[in-house]
Amino acid sequence: MEYTIKKLAQLSGVSIRTLHWYDEVGLLKPAYCGTNGYRYYQEEQLLLLQQILFFREIGLSLKEIIQVITQDDFDKIKTLQAHKQVLENSLNKKLVLIKTIDKTLLHLQGKYIIKNEELYHGFDSERQEEYEKYLVHGQGSASEALIFESKKRTAKWGKDEWDPVKNEGDAIHKALAKCIDKGLTPESNEVQEIMKRHCQMINRFYEVSKDVYVGLSQLYVEHPDFKKFFDVYHKDMIPFIGKAMRFYADKYLK
Amino acid sequence: MEYTIKKLAQLSGVSIRTLHWYDEVGLLKPAYCGTNGYRYYQEEQLLLLQQILFFREIGLSLKEIIQVITQDDFDKIKTLQAHKQVLENSLNKKLVLIKTIDKTLLHLQGKYIIKNEELYHGFDSERQEEYEKYLVHGQGSASEALIFESKKRTAKWGKDEWDPVKNEGDAIHKALAKCIDKGLTPESNEVQEIMKRHCQMINRFYEVSKDVYVGLSQLYVEHPDFKKFFDVYHKDMIPFIGKAMRFYADKYLK
DNA sequence: ATTGACACTCACGTCGCGTGATACGCTAGG
DNA sequence: CCTAGCGTATCACGCGACGTGAGTGTCAAT
Incomplete structure (x- = not known):
């Protein structure tokens, strides 16, 4: 299934500008770009975006999210535990x-x-x-x-x-x-x-x-x-x- | 008692830049300025600054603080109560x-x-x-x-x-x-x-x-x-x- | 062919300062 | 009187995570 930027935005509840921004900082690149420069996303990106939004909601900065999404489960657990401390403080x-x-x-x-x-x-x-x-x-x-x-x-x-x-x-x-x-x-x-x-x-x-x-x-x-x-x-x-x-x-x- | 900007900054624990900024946005003007352009503060400004820092710490924006410090006790009570709600949420x-x-x-x-x-x-x-x-x-x-x-x-x-x-x-x-x-x-x-x-x-x-x-x-x-x-x-x-x-x-x- | 929705890329504004750059003022010692 | 070394001033850019346009190009349907 392919999504245009607007469809992905609606599905995930973020603005188009946010997706532009995530692309620019390398947090969420589209699956591919058309010759016209349009961004096209797929299932994989939707799932990744959901993760990103989860981490965003618990208060991680985009920089931290960029790091965390490349980590494996073990490190994610560590990060989450650490951030839980931050939240509790x-x-x-x-x-x-x-x-x-x-x-x-x-x-x-x-x-x-x-x-x-x-x-x-x-x-x-x-x-x-x-x-x-x-x-x-x-x-x-x-x-x-x-x-x-x-x-x-x-x-x-x-x-x-x-x-x-x-x-x-x-x-x-x-x-x-x-x-x-x-x-x-x-x-x-x-x-x-x-x-x-x-x-x-x-x-x-x-x-x-x-x-x-x-x-x-x-x-x-x-x-x-x-x-x-x-x-x-x-x-x-x-x-x-x-x-x-x-x-x-x-x-x-x- | 008169304070230069540095003394006031040290007394209150904020940076000089912050005092410059508060002056610029009209939140805390010096008592008067010398012919050299230097800012001089007095007791009154120190007390006002303490109030400002109190409101800042509980999370009010500078805009809100500007409004709140001109209010009387009655309205301050209202503002504080409202903001307490915000914090609790x-x-x-x-x-x-x-x-x-x-x-x-x-x-x-x-x-x-x-x-x-x-x-x-x-x-x-x-x-x-x-x-x-x-x-x-x-x-x-x-x-x-x-x-x-x-x-x-x-x-x-x-x-x-x-x-x-x-x-x-x-x-x-x-x-x-x-x-x-x-x-x-x-x-x-x-x-x-x-x-x-x-x-x-x-x-x-x-x-x-x-x-x-x-x-x-x-x-x-x-x-x-x-x-x-x-x-x-x-x-x-x-x-x-x-x-x-x-x-x-x-x-x-x- | 035209229209209207959608896409793109700049680029500036937000808030509360931090962090320089650059220049002037004040005081003390030589 | 000159200079060193602070203190102070203004000006201006930078951050973070986008919002909000402006101006332009593209797609699908009529």
């Missing part, structure tokens, strides 16, 4: 990147919340400067620089969106303060019921997974802004809500 | 690719084993042709085309390497045949002890995980070459060893 790197993004999102969102809480709790602008100082004197990591950068811009949410959240948050924090005074543990059913409400509220900002919720609890504990914010409700609020959140995350989130 | 794709490679390796290695078994069991060259036909008339997937391609080349292993493997394999298969005759089940302790030896033998070819071992059991059941090979030992060998392997994989491998 880049997979791990990507996992780390995603975690990094999560962390940055957490910071950004935490800051975003703080900023908007300020709007309604009347923290003065000194707080902003203090916050920025804290960040600048931290590790100076990229994500922190990112947080720092954002100067005072007007929030996208108006009062209508923020008020219900603020009220619910206020109610939750007050309820928690009462629980502390009553001597309840962070793990008690009553407290965990409140945490459910808390988790639902946070869910209005972003999707809450176990990791994210635990991360947020750390944010609460570590960030002085949150400390000051929670101290208003109860002096033991921070460790209490931290424990309650971690317990809730462990038990109900995944 | 490519992560999944990579997972699939790795599995594909595993499958291909399995086929290649299976074929490799068959070919070399043939060397010592005296299968004639007709078998090879038959095998190729089987592959060609199969699904014609890329990995199968890959298997097909490899024509008769001399194996890299010599007699010295193959003989012990062949002997151990032979002993295992004979032992299994006896177990079948004795009426033992594939799950029985005695059989599973033999499977342990089998698994160790396979381990000499490549690392055996649960998936790989189960895959190999399928290879045994599906490939006519293996069928003929095992039929020599016992007519019920194929289903028997298949069950035994899957049971072993379930119980002892991960």
